[in-house]
Amino acid sequence: xxxxxxxxxxxxxxxxxxxxxxxxxxxxxxxxxxxxxxxxxxxxxxxxxxxxxxxxxxxxxxxxxxxxxxxxxxxxxxxxxxxxxxxxxxxxxxxxxxxxxxxxxxxxxxxxxxxxxxxxxxxxxxxxxxxxxxxxxxxxxxxxxxxxxxxxxxxxxxxxxxxxxxxxxxxxxxxxxxxxxxxxxxxxxxxxxxxxxxxxxxxxxxxxxxxxxxxxxxxxxxxxxxxxxxxxxxxxxxxxxxxxxxxxxxxxxxxxxxxxxxxxxxxxxxxxxxxxxxxxxxxxxxxxxxxxxxxxxxxxxxxxxxxxxxxxxxxxxxxxxxxxxxxxxxxxxxxxxxxxxxxxxxxxxxxxxxxxxxxxxxxxxxxxxxxxxxxxxxxxxxxxxxxxxxxxxxxxxxxxxxxxxxxxxxxxxxxxxxxxxxxxxxxxxxxxxxxxxxxxxxxxxxxxxxxxxxxxxxxxxxxxxxxxxxxxxxxxxxxxxxxxxxxxxxxxxxxxxxxxxxxxxxxxxxxxxxxxxxxxxxxxxxxxxxxxxxxxxxxxxxxxxxxxxxxxxxxxxxxxxxxxxxxxxxxxxxxxxxxxxxxxxxxxxxxxxxxxxxxxxxxxxxxxxxxxxxxxxxxxxxxxxxxxxxxxxxxxxxxxxxxxxxxxxxxxxxxxxxxxxx
Amino acid sequence: xxxxxxxxxxxxxxxxxxxxxxxxxxxxxxxxxxxxxxxxxxxxxxxxxxxxxxxxxxxxxxxxxxxxxxxxxxxxxxxxxxxxxxxxxxxxxxxxxxxxxxxxxxxxxxxxxxxxxxxxxxxxxxxxxxxxxxxxxxxxxxxxxxxxxxxxxxxxxxxxxxxxxxxxxxxxxxxxxxxxxxxxxxxxxxxxxxxxxxxxxxxxxxxxxxxxxxxxxxxxxxxxxxxxxxxxxxxxxxxxxxxxxxxxxxxxxxxxxxxxxxxxxxxxxxxxxxxxxxxxxxxxxxxxxxxxxxxxxxxxxxxxxxxxxxxxxxxx
Numbered sequence: 001x002x003x004x005x006x007x008x009x010x011x012x013x014x015x016x017x018x019x020x021x022x023x024x025x026x027x028x029x030x031x032x033x034x035x036x037x038x039x040x041x042x043x044x045x046x047x048x049x050x051x052x053x054x055x056x057x058x059x060x061x062x063x064x065x066x067x068x069x070x071x072x073x074x075x076x077x078x079x080x081x082x083x084x085x086x087x088x089x090x091x092x093x094x095x096x097x098x099x100x101x102x103x104x105x106x107x108x109x110x111x112x113x114x115x116x117x118x119x120x121x122x123x124x125x126x127x128x129x130x131x132x133x134x135x136x137x138x139x140x141x142x143x144x145x146x147x148x149x150x151x152x153x154x155x156x157x158x159x160x161x162x163x164x165x166x167x168x169x170x171x172x173x174x175x176x177x178x179x180x181x182x183x184x185x186x187x188x189x190x191x192x193x194x195x196x197x198x199x200x201x202x203x204x205x206x207x208x209x210x211x212x213x214x215x216x217x218x219x220x221x222x223x224x225x226x227x228x229x230x231x232x233x234x235x236x237x238x239x240x241x242x243x244x245x246x247x248x249x250x251x252x253x254x255x256x257x258x259x260x261x262x263x264x265x266x267x268x269x270x271x272x273x274x275x276x277x278x279x280x281x282x283x284x285x286x287x288x289x290x291x292x293x294x295x296x297x298x299x300x301x302x303x304x305x306x307x308x309x310x311x312x313x314x315x316x317x318x319x320x321x322x323x324x325x326x327x328x329x330x331x332x333x334x335x336x337x338x339x340x341x342x343x344x345x346x347x348x349x350x351x352x353x354x355x356x357x358x359x360x361x362x363x364x365x366x367x368x369x370x371x372x373x374x375x376x377x378x379x380x381x382x383x384x385x386x387x388x389x390x391x392x393x394x395x396x397x398x399x400x401x402x403x404x405x406x407x408x409x410x411x412x413x414x415x416x417x418x419x420x421x422x423x424x425x426x427x428x429x430x431x432x433x434x435x436x437x438x439x440x441x442x443x444x445x446x447x448x449x450x451x452x453x454x455x456x457x458x459x460x461x462x463x464x465x466x467x468x469x470x471x472x473x474x475x476x477x478x479x480x481x482x483x484x485x486x487x488x489x490x491x492x493x494x495x496x497x498x499x500x501x502x503x504x505x506x507x508x509x510x511x512x513x514x515x516x517x518x519x520x521x522x523x524x525x526x527x528x529x530x531x532x533x534x535x536x537x538x539x540x541x542x543x544x545x546x547x548x549x550x551x552x553x554x555x556x557x558x559x560x561x562x563x564x565x566x567x568x569x570x571x572x573x574x575x576x577x578x579x580x581x582x583x584x585x586x587x588x589x590x591x592x593x594x595x596x597x598x599x600x601x602x603x604x605x606x607x608x609x610x611x612x613x614x615x616x617x618x619x620x621x622x623x624x625x626x627x628x629x630x631x632x633x634x635x636x637x638x639x640x641x642x643x644x645x646x647x648x649x650x651x652x653x654x655x656x657x658x659x660x661x662x
Numbered sequence: 663x664x665x666x667x668x669x670x671x672x673x674x675x676x677x678x679x680x681x682x683x684x685x686x687x688x689x690x691x692x693x694x695x696x697x698x699x700x701x702x703x704x705x706x707x708x709x710x711x712x713x714x715x716x717x718x719x720x721x722x723x724x725x726x727x728x729x730x731x732x733x734x735x736x737x738x739x740x741x742x743x744x745x746x747x748x749x750x751x752x753x754x755x756x757x758x759x760x761x762x763x764x765x766x767x768x769x770x771x772x773x774x775x776x777x778x779x780x781x782x783x784x785x786x787x788x789x790x791x792x793x794x795x796x797x798x799x800x801x802x803x804x805x806x807x808x809x810x811x812x813x814x815x816x817x818x819x820x821x822x823x824x825x826x827x828x829x830x831x832x833x834x835x836x837x838x839x840x841x842x843x844x845x846x847x848x849x850x851x852x853x854x855x856x857x858x859x860x861x862x863x864x865x866x867x868x869x870x871x872x873x874x875x876x877x878x879x880x881x882x883x884x885x886x887x888x889x890x891x892x893x894x895x896x897x898x899x900x901x902x903x904x905x906x907x908x909x910x911x912x913x914x915x916x917x918x919x920x921x922x923x924x925x926x927x928x929x930x931x932x933x934x935x936x937x938x939x940x941x942x943x944x945x946x947x948x949x950x951x952x953x954x955x956x957x958x959x960x961x962x963x964x965x966x967x968x969x970x971x972x973x974x975x976x977x978x
Contacts, residue, residue: 348884392770425811425972436770439800444793448781448791526759532760536742542736568786574789586954
């Protein structure tokens with residue numbers, strides 16, 4: 001519990017220190033930020049190791065609604081995730097914010113709201129009652145709104161921040177209503193009482209639908225994801241890393257807490273909904289990511305995809321648990337949690353990489369980058385590790401969680417319902433497709449940004465980033481490697497979550513020792529990540545040795561092949577737009593692609609390409625229209641005369657009195 | 663897992679790079695015969711590799727270190743992926759090390775680096791090859807995984823040795839298997855860069871996919887990449903041969919059983935190679951944007967196979 005206190009104290013101290021003197025942001029606030037992350041990490045590990053739950057009463061809150069904190073395995077897991085990322089972000093941020101010191105941006109809000117944002121996330125994870133949960137949730141949402149609006153000189157950023165605020169409030173409202181439904185059955189806002197009460201199927205489903213909508217908005221699921229690709233790129237990069245890596249996971253935590261822990265018995269029908277939405281998010285997220293040329297937007301859309309994968313895992317888990325397969329439910333849950341952890345690691349790393357490019361080349365547009373690997377070898381190497389991990393390639397961590405999700409999906413034969421047996425393989429197909437497309441998206445991002453030749457002078461002159469930025473990235477890259485190569489160890493920790501939540505772990509997962517990963521049984525499937533890495537290294541060594549001794553070793557540098565025509569210029573390279581063109585044609589129907597050539601009278605013809613998210617036209621526009629019509633109706637009341645308003649007030653009062661007396 | 667199995671696994675792993683050029687040689691020979699040519703010896707691809715290893719390597723001025731490590735990564739990852747596929751015997755410790763999803767992942771790793779290396783030098787052709795390759799593989803990989811899942815679901819295992827064992831015990835080709843086979847053949851054609859998706863013998867840069875990515879490579883680097891491509895062809899051949907027609911594969915480490923397995927494998931690969939040659943002789947290369955239709959067919963086959971398995975054949 002000492003760690004818990006430190007976590008809170010350091011984020012608060014970070015807040016006040018910066019508020020007084022801007023220069024302290026680097027010297028005090030961000031180190032404290034990192035310390036808080038470390039404390040959260042330790043705290044989470046303690047909670048996971050302990051297995052039980054620890055509660056603590058805060059001397060705050062309302063007299064009849066005390067703020068109670070509780071740490072169990074689920075909170076512990078997400079605290080580890082948050083803490084690890086915060087630690088890296090804190091170290092990285094020290095270098096990154098130096099850019100802002102010279103600029104016109106106000107530093108105190110950055111430090112203050114970063115601290116509050118972290119405090120909010122930590123409190124959400126530890127809250128043991130709906131009241132504290134909602135307060136912390138709103139703290140998280142509001143403080144991150146100010147972080148998104150940090151560079152508010154730019155109109156696009158203001159718009160993004162407003163959209164974010166709006167969606168954040170709808171999300172908060174849904175969650176509040178979900179808690180309301182649960183509280184009406186339990187008679188109390190404390191989680192312990194909600195856990196004990198079991199609403200009937202109808203009301204439980206209402207609560208589920210509200211919670212799924214609320215947390216789904218925050219997690220950026222399709223079709224309510226539109227705020228995410230606007231808001232994440234607008235924030236400073238280290239905050240983007242935290243928002244994408246950690247805040248979306250806090251939404252996953254909330255979903256898990258409410259649905260798996262509080263509502264009561266689970267129903268497989270919910271799983272079908274979650275699985276469908278998850279699959280759609282995965283596919284649309286990756287398609288839109290593939291089409292982006294702004295590196296940070298690409299990463300943001302890829303977050304939509306990855307959260308989709310997490311929710312595919314959660315949906316599978318709900319289906320298995322709802323049909324009484326506890327072991328398989330635990331398997332799918334572990335897959336989802338593993339992917340959540342992995343996403344925090346690699347998305348944090350990639351956003352930091354994007355921030356490093358922004359820091360030294362002042363460029364976010366992929367089509368203007370190129371050749372950065374030679375200018376920034378460390379960032380280039382770390383970004384490569386992140387790209388490999390996010391593309392789900394062995395032996396890195398993204399592969400392990402996708403492998404786990406596939407293994408869970410392959411257990412469909414144990415179900416009896418024909419519908420489910422059809423649906424789950426289709427979801428697995430979608431997962432396979434989105435994993436393959438993610439690889440394409442990150443070949444594009446890495447290839448265009450780091451390889452080839454620089455396309456602009458600014459990028460050609462990019463310099464290495466300061467050492468602490470490299471350390472921050474390096475930590476997460478190490479985390480990606482470790483979580484990829486030692487999955488059994490990681491799973492031995494994660495498995496405590498289903499153990500405490502569902503009462504069922506994965507007895508087989510590490511039964512063959514730390515070398516082997518056998519989710520169901522050794523004959524069903526096995527993967528030995530250390531073995532694969534070792535075999536790769538041995539074979540690579542053997543190949544290199546044979547080639548070294550057997551082949552001609554002479555290497556001559558020469559010009560690239562130019563077909564015997566003019567030497568290639570950097571402008572001849574494939575751009576990000578060009579790279580995605582074949583896939584844009586194949587999947588054009590899923591996106592809104594507006595492409596053509598504008599050739600006016602005498603003007604030089606220009607290629608026009610605009611890709612918009614279909615959810616705007618299909619989902620948002622109708623909602624906006626309906627709202628618009630409703631508000632028009634309401635404006636009829638607005639006559640501008642005081643006596644009319646007084647009459648309305650009187651009428652309302654009478655109506656309320658009548659309702660009360662009923 | 664005993665010492666004999668381990669020795670056998672190492673021997674099989676070493677067999678892959680040795681046998682791969684022969685299969686390519688046979689396909690070329692068969693193609694030549696179909697075109698009324700005598701054709702080069704079956705050993706010619708192996709000789710070509712030797713020739714490339716003996717040449718000096720040229721690296722573009724603009725290439726980064728990634729360009730130089732890629733051949734080694736591609737070769738190693740492909741080799742390891744192959745080593746997890748049962749070639750002669752189902753008693754294969756390496757197939758427990760890496761199941762079929764890992765095999766697909768390792769091939770994906772090789773492809774990822776190959777595509778990056780294509781973009782590394784900064785010429786138009788490399789980027790073009792990379793972009794096309796990622797499109798083809800992006801569509802082929804889900805089909806591959808779906809086809810494999812059909813097998814995995816009926817065998818209740820994703821370990822290839824167990825799948826082959828299950829197929830040996832089962833004996834009949836169920837409808838879902840036929841669909842999976844169809845899908846896997848289409849995927850294999852696309853993933854190994856054969857007609858009608860890609861032309862391995864083209865010399866026109868604009869029509870190339872795989873060749874465009876490795877256009878800048880020469881000498882020993884090119885040798886490693888070509889060798890890896892040959893291993894990949896053998897991998898898909900052995901996968902189709904041993905999973906769908908497992909007869910003859912050794913289930914024990916007895917010399918006699920292994921001898922039979924060598925003969926059976928050679929026979930199956932001769933037939934498959936000849937079929938590929940016939941296919942490449944009668945088909946023409948499709949336009950790039952007809953490739954998605956081809957791969958969608960593969961994906962549909964795989965999906966139908968999977969659905970017919972989970973709906974019709976459950977409990978069989």
